[in-house]
Amino acid sequence: MKIITIILALSLVTIGNKLAAQNKMINNTYPETKKGNVVDDYFGTKINDSYQWLENDTAADVTSWVDEQNKLTHNYLAQIPFRVKIKNRLTEIWNYPKYSSPFKEGDYYYFFKNDGLQNQSVLYRQLGINGEHEVFLDPNKLSNDGTSSLASITFSKDHKFCAVGIAQSGSDWNEIFVMNVSNKQKTTDVIKWVKFSGATWYKNGFYYSRYDEPTKGKEYSSANEYMKIYYHELGRPQQDDKLIYEDNAHPLRYFNAGVTEDERYLYINVSEGTSGSEILVRDLTQPNTIFKTLFKGFENNYNIIDNSGDKILVLTDLGATNYRLVLVDPLNPDSKNWKDIIPQGIDLLEGVSTCGGKLFATYLKDASTRLYSFDRNGKNKLEILLPGICTATGISGKKEDKEAFYTFTSFINPGEIYRYDLNNGKSELFRKTDTKFDANGFETKQVFYTSKDGTKVPMFIMHKKGLKLDGNNPTLLYAYGGFNISLTPSFSVSRIMFLEKGGVYVVANLRGGGEYGEDWHKAGMLNKKQNVFDDFIAAAEFLIKEKYTSSDKLAIHGGSNGGLLVGACMTQRPELFKVAIPAVGVLDMLKYHKFTIGWGWAVEYGSSDSKEQFDYLIKYSPLHQVKSGVNYPATMIMTADHDDRVVPAHSFKFAAELQSKQLPTGNPVLIRIDKKAGHGAGKPTSKLIEDATDMWSFVLWNLGVTF
Numbered sequence: 001m002k003i004i005t006i007i008l009a010l011s012l013v014t015i016g017n018k019l020a021a022q023n024k025m026i027n028n029t030y031p032e033t034k035k036g037n038v039v040d041d042y043f044g045t046k047i048n049d050s051y052q053w054l055e056n057d058t059a060a061d062v063t064s065w066v067d068e069q070n071k072l073t074h075n076y077l078a079q080i081p082f083r084v085k086i087k088n089r090l091t092e093i094w095n096y097p098k099y100s101s102p103f104k105e106g107d108y109y110y111f112f113k114n115d116g117l118q119n120q121s122v123l124y125r126q127l128g129i130n131g132e133h134e135v136f137l138d139p140n141k142l143s144n145d146g147t148s149s150l151a152s153i154t155f156s157k158d159h160k161f162c163a164v165g166i167a168q169s170g171s172d173w174n175e176i177f178v179m180n181v182s183n184k185q186k187t188t189d190v191i192k193w194v195k196f197s198g199a200t201w202y203k204n205g206f207y208y209s210r211y212d213e214p215t216k217g218k219e220y221s222s223a224n225e226y227m228k229i230y231y232h233e234l235g236r237p238q239q240d241d242k243l244i245y246e247d248n249a250h251p252l253r254y255f256n257a258g259v260t261e262d263e264r265y266l267y268i269n270v271s272e273g274t275s276g277s278e279i280l281v282r283d284l285t286q287p288n289t290i291f292k293t294l295f296k297g298f299e300n301n302y303n304i305i306d307n308s309g310d311k312i313l314v315l316t317d318l319g320a321t322n323y324r325l326v327l328v329d330p331l332n333p334d335s336k337n338w339k340d341i342i343p344q345g346i347d348l349l350e351g352v353s354t355c356g357g358k359l360f361a362t363y364l365k366d367a368s369t370r371l372y373s374f375d376r377n378g379k380n381k382l383e384i385l386l387p388g389i390c391t392a393t394g395i396s397g398k399k400e401d402k403e404a405f406y407t408f409t410s411f412i413n414p415g416e417i418y419r420y421d422l423n424n425g426k427s428e429l430f431r432k433t434d435t436k437f438d439a440n441g442f443e444t445k446q447v448f449y450t451s452k453d454g455t456k457v458p459m460f461i462m463h464k465k466g467l468k469l470d471g472n473n474p475t476l477l478y479a480y481g482g483f484n485i486s487l488t489p490s491f492s493v494s495r496i497m498f499l500e501k502g503g504v505y506v507v508a509n510l511r512g513g514g515e516y517g518e519d520w521h522k523a524g525m526l527n528k529k530q531n532v533f534d535d536f537i538a539a540a541e542f543l544i545k546e547k548y549t550s551s552d553k554l555a556i557h558g559g560s561n562g563g564l565l566v567g568a569c570m571t572q573r574p575e576l577f578k579v580a581i582p583a584v585g586v587l588d589m590l591k592y593h594k595f596t597i598g599w600g601w602a603v604e605y606g607s608s609d610s611k612e613q614f615d616y617l618i619k620y621s622p623l624h625q626v627k628s629g630v631n632y633p634a635t636m637i638m639t640a641d642h643d644d645r646v647v648p649a650h651s652f653k654f655a656a657e658l659q660s661k662q663l664p665t666g667n668p669v670l671i672r673i674d675k676k677a678g679h680g681a682g683k684p685t686s687k688l689i690e691d692a693t694d695m696w697s698f699v700l701w702n703l704g705v706t707f
Contacts, residue, residue, distance in 0.1 A: 073671060164179060275301065305352050322345060461506050476505055477539060574631065579699050
């Protein structure tokens with residue numbers, strides 16, 4: 001035993017020496033990043049924007065900078081001795097069949113399947129539930145490298161056609177084409193410059209939302225304004241499409257059309273950002289009617305579920321921070337006339353759907369799913385029992401359906417699909433996923449810790465059974481904390497690899513999310529955003545106090561708004577973390593609203609155009625809180641060249657600022673810029689494995705973990 005201990009100690013010393021030498025080499029060879037003399041004036045406060053030139057992502061000097069940064073990062077990662085082993089293990093456990101729940105259109109059942117390592121999942125169909133399946137649409141054939149992905153697919157009411165939305169290289173821009181369902185051939189219909197919209201079928205065509213064609217060369221960075229709704233009639237060119245709705249007085253609004261299942265009502269969901277909505281409605285049975293404002297925005301959220309005759313079912317948080325389902329008469333829409341169908345309860349009513357003449361409600365209880373069925377009047381409540389801490393998809397379908405399907409997943413279970421009989425309310429296992437790891441070797445627990453202001457915050461902790469709490473376990477803390485988004489149990493192949501190596505993976509349900517309704521969300525937005533960072537920091541301190549890990553063994557990771565979270569916390573408490581991975585993050589809080597659809601986040605963050613909001617944004621904006629001479633955590637910023645949601649300029653400028661101010665003898669600061677990739681949606685399997693390989697290689701190497 002003593003010999004083994006000595007060998008292990010020598011091994012760790014060797015790793016430490018290699019790491020120190022590698023970090024020293026990196027810190028001495030950062031690509032030179034020129035500084036400009038741009039100074040912005042915010043209400044009398046002068047702010048240097050030295051790296052503004054990096055915002056022009058298509059410029060030659062920016063392209064050259066990206067290439068030099070990628071070269072440095074790839075050279076660093078290539079020296080990690082176990083990187084190939086990580087990739088091989090990830091590829092091995094990634095390679096298992098993955099299925100979606102079936103859904104029925106006409107006489108056919110459709111489902112997605114990925115054989116294991118296919119870049120994009122393939123859409124199959126079969127005649128009857130036990131019929132022989134055939135390929136209906138294979139997105140892998142739309143590009144040579146798998147970077148064309150299926151963004152949406154909707155079927156016409158007569159099941160003769162389907163509209164298919166395709167995204168290229170991860171961009172939010174979609175192109176829609178139409179397929180003839182019977183022969184699987186494309187028609188001549190092509191719709192371009194669609195964003196944040198699918199096709200909503202009505203009669204012999206569909207509604208969709210789009211922007212005007214952007215300036216060439218600025219497709220992925222210029223602000224998107226003046227969204228419009230059009231109606232496309234099958235067989236006609238796009239230039240003949242009928243303009244259904246626009247609002248030239250409000251260029252910074254989203255508009256999306258919906259039609260009730262019986263095609264009686266056309267409605268438009270209007271929003272000015274990611275929170276709050278306004279609903280316009282039009283009765284299609286009455287000729288020559290105009291849109292009427294059903295719910296005035298934007299203080300509350302409204303979501304039309306369906307109609308019951310001339311009344312409309314609406315899910316809302318008005319008078320119910322945990323949401324309720326109400327029946328509204330569009331001729332008398334005042335809230336005093338509403339009828340509660342599913343009243344507000346103790347737990348969050350996350351969603352309601354319809355199927356087979358019933359209502360199906362999805363609740364969250366401490367960030368775990370509960371499913372219930374009701375009749376259309378909100379009576380005869382029946383729980384659909386789920387196994388343990390999990391996430392389940394809601395049941396949805398058409399009025400004539402007699403069965404439906406839903407999926408169950410957890411942190412260590414990749415998924416089970418259940419078939420639900422609407423007549424007797426019973427579920428039976430339809431399909432179970434087989435994987436190449438032993439799920440019985442891991443455990444998940446939920447704990448509640450105390451944040452800075454005394455708020456109790458839930459957190460999921462995953463690790464191998466029999467974990468020793470000695471403060472020496474490599475740990476990765478992940479969170480999001482914003483936009484009313486709930487982090488519920490989900491399966492991740494790359495997480496399994498980390499757990500197999502003795503890692504502890506933690507998901508914290510911070511304020512700003514939607515886990516406990518609108519009050520929880522509002523407690524982490526606008527001038528209360530610091531609560532989110534305090535919650536995250538408190539989670540790290542809890543893990544250290546309870547001896548799951550230590551600061552030298554703790555990594556943090558988050559994407560998008562979670563990238564902001566990581567950037568803010570690593571600049572506020574750099575000594576608390578050893579490794580930081582801010583991915584596709586919102587990092588320049590003073591200018592985020594000037595790019596693509598960033599203006600839509602002002603309802604969540606606030607805007608530097610307001611003096612009051614500038615005053616709190618500048619206090620946590622990661623780009624503006626980097627200080628010279630501080631040893632920041634080992635950092636690998638991850639972004640992509642086609643990210644037109646959170647433009648890569650955020651990451652470019654943050655990397656340049658960190659590299660210029662990081663302690664010369666400190667941890668490495670790298671940026672990894674993926675090519676032909678976007679914010680994350682639709683990323684091919686090959687790129688997902690490459691991303692995970694590089695991230696975990698960097699994390700484990702800098703935590704001093706062997707593989």
